[in-house]
Amino acid sequence: MADRKPSLKVVSLGGLGEIGKNMTVLEYGDDIIIIDCGVAFPEDDMLGIDLVIPDYSYLTKNRDRVKALFLTHGHEDHIGSIPYFLKEMNVPIYATKLTLGLVDNKLKEHDVKAESYCILPGETVKAGCFEVEFIRTTHSIADSVAFAIKTPVGIIVHSGDFKIDYTPIQGEAMDLQRFAELGKEGVLLFLCESTNVEQKGYTMSERTVGSIFEQIFDDSEDSRIIVATFSSNIHRIQQVINSAHKHNRKVVIIGRSMNNAAKTAIELGYLTVPENIMIEPSELKNYTPEQLTIITTGSQGEPMAALSRMAASDHRQVEINQLDKIIISASPIPGNEKLISKVINELMKKGADVLYEGLMEVHVSGHAKQEEIKLMHALVKPKYLMPIHGEYKHLKQHKELAKNMGMPKENIFLMSNGEVLEISRDNAKVVNSVHSGHILVDGLGVGDVGNIVLKDRRHLSQDGLMIVVISVDKEISEIVAGPEIISRGFVYVREAEDLLDEAKNVVSEALDRCSWRKNTEWSLIKAAIKESLREFVWLKTKRSPMILPIIMEV
Ligand SMILES: [Zn+2]
Ligand SMILES: [Zn+2]
Known part of the structure; x- marks a missing residue:
């Protein structure tokens, strides 16, 4: 059955x-x-x-x-x-x-x-x-x-x-x-x-990172210590706080996601913070480097995260200098390697000492x-x-x-x-x-951005945009303005005036060829403009910007 x-x-x-x-x-x-x-x-x-x-x-x-x-x-x-x-x-x-x-x-x-x-x-x-x-x-x-x-x-x-x-x-x-x-x-x-x-x-225990932190804190008598890690890695944050406490350093948490995660973890009892150890970023100036530990977001080199901004001298509260010892306590998620490399290079150029996975076991x-x-x-x-x-x-x-x-x-x-x-x-x-x-x-x-929008974004990002504007008066069958050409991301207009003048001629000729005065199918005329301009631009520059003809009837 x-x-x-x-x-x-x-x-x-x-x-x-x-x-x-x-x-x-x-x-x-x-x-x-x-x-x-x-x-x-x-x-x-x-x-x-x-x-x-x-x-x-x-x-x-x-x-x-x-x-x-x-x-x-x-x-x-x-x-x-x-x-x-x-x-x-x-x-x-x-x-x-x-x-x-x-x-x-x-x-x-x-x-x-x-x-x-x-x-x-x-x-x-x-x-x-x-x-x-x-x-x-x-x-x-x-x-x-x-x-x-x-x-x-x-x-x-x-x-x-x-x-x-x-x-x-x-x-x-x-x-x-x-x-x-x-x-x-x-x-x-x-x-x-x-x-x-x-x-x-086997993957090593989280605790092994703690002993490495201890070594680093021991060896960093004159430095301010900055640790970047994942905001959700509460145990890692705990270990930084433990080492900071042992070495009489204050702790500042920087970065929105890090602050949110830490706050939730403290409230729910997953993060134990000794009294009076936490300070606000605005209080940083009241302490010497060896009294401070900063825990920050940006361990993946995310351009908007705090560590990247510090590296780019674009952070309001933290200016990197040669007294900083920076620990990147994370490994790059596949795809982020270049971003994080860039941040490390910038931090080093500012004289900071940067420790990252590969140099030291600062992450498991x-x-x-x-x-x-x-x-x-x-x-x-x-x-x-x-x-x-x-x-x-x-x-x-x-x-x-x-x-x-x-x-x-x-x-x-x-x-x-x-x-x-x-x-x-x-x-x-x-x-x-x-x-x-x-x-x-x-x-x-x-869900409103799909393949077609992405394709346009890629086209625009790679080749730029040319807009052709023509105003016509149908009653008297005259072009009253244009063709005007506006471009973005294609060529630097001031250095390409000749090219754009020639392009205007190409458009005028295309208009004449398709005898626009008799033909009122604007879509056909637009296609003709696009086609001739595309050919011309490719011949002259080997580039193919997005071309948008706009015909205005006045
Ligand atoms: Zn997971
Ligand atoms: Zn997962």
């Missing part, structure tokens, strides 16, 4: 084949739950775009079935799209305390309300036919969890982002026993992160390397594996790792965003795809 029971479907709307905009959907019968709702940062060719969010139209189309959104931790690539998503969907959020605190900040900024529930590691939430258990992990942000999800076909484990840190800065270590127990019970599918799967060995990753991933596989012992959270090469490498541990290759699913894995107790296969993709956010516009 055929099995008429519904099967479990697993589909990622983001996070596969990319680092960013993580969002995974689990679906059984009439119930849908979502894990994470993150953003990605724009690629170099997405000119002017602020953020990239997943295309979740599949969920808005199935809105009545969506029961809950579960969050693994408070990083942008896991929570950044929530305000946009909640403007369209009414879904309760379940997350740990710090994650919810960071989400609340975001929702307030966007003026969006949400129904949310604070869950402790170890607790279980029922959502439709799913039971979702929160399991403590360790990562570069506090309060990270993995999920064990009881479904009608078996247990699914979602790793979230993790590293195995046996000596975390705050709170307990990762709940490895629970993963082992689940492995014994039998896990059907493991969704496991892949970020650092190319790297051999928050993601598991090969041996930690292997340990998790050994504990969870899944029947099926779906590598997540990685570019294609990472997912592929993760498949190799699992194969080398003895997992049959047909049980490992190398998936793309939108592909649907259908899974029952003893079978799993990719059955079809649902709509997925990305939505671009530019200012207040969500």
Whole structure:
């Protein structure tokens, strides 16, 4: 007899084949739950775009079935799209305390309300036919969890982002026993992160950075110390504050996102700050360099962030000099290498001493390397594996790792965003795809910038613009003004007067040729102007600016 029971479907709307905009959907019968709702940062060719969010139209189309959104931790690539998503969907959020605190900040900024529930590691939430258990992990942000999800076909484990840190800065270590127990019970599918799967060995404990900080503070008797890191890395900030306190230095936090994150972390008890250690940026002038520590944003070389402005002598409160020792306590997110290099060079030119990853162990990753991933596989012992959270090469490498541990290759699913894995107790296969993709956010516009607008932006950015203006009086069949040519980003007009005069002649000749007096199809006349001008400009300059003819009837 055929099995008429519904099967479990697993589909990622983001996070596969990319680092960013993580969002995974689990679906059984009439119930849908979502894990994470993150953003990605724009690629170099997405000119002017602020953020990239997943295309979740599949969920808005199935809105009545969506029961809950579960969050693994408070990083942008896991929570950044929530305000946009909640403007369209009414879904309760379940997350740990710090994650919810960071989400609340975001929702307030966007003026969006949400129904949310604070869950402790170890607790279980029922959502439709799913039971979702929160399991403590360790990562570069506090309060990270993995999920064990009881479904009608078996247990699914979602790793979230993790590293195995046996000596975390705050709170307990990762709940490895629970993963082992689940492995014994039998896990059907493991969704496991892949970020650092190319790297051999183990990721070092966060604490190792603390000892390096201690060394640096010991060796910096005359210097002002400036530390740049991720604003969400509360444990890193804690370690800087600890060292500053030990060396009788005051601490200033600079940068909006850093201040927000620190404030939330202090309120919720994730950051312990000794009394009277914090000062305001305006008080910097009251202290000597050796009495100060600055914690700042900008570890990725982001042009608008505080560290980049300091490097460009464009920061109101901090002027870099040879008494500064600057620690870049982060590694560049792929794509940001050039930006951060530029900032380091500028800081060094100002005489500052700059310490960064590669020179000193001033950063450790928050993601598991090969041996930690292997340990998790050994504990969870899944029947099926779906590598997540990685570019294609990472997912592929993760498949190799699992194969080398003895997992049959047909049980490992190398998936793309939108592909649907259908899974029952003893079978799993990719059955079809649902709509997925990305939505671009530019200012207040969500999704209004698409391929055509981007193509124009690229054209304008590479070749500039020529506008041809002609005024005609149809009654007397005369050109009363023009052709005028205005250009931007094409040539420097003052040095190209001859070229532009010639161009005007070309336009006049084109007008004569298409006998505009008889022809009233303005679009044909515009096309003729464009065509002749394009040819002329290419011949003279080997450039092809965007050409916009404007014909005004007076
Ligand atoms: Zn992540
Ligand atoms: Zn993360």
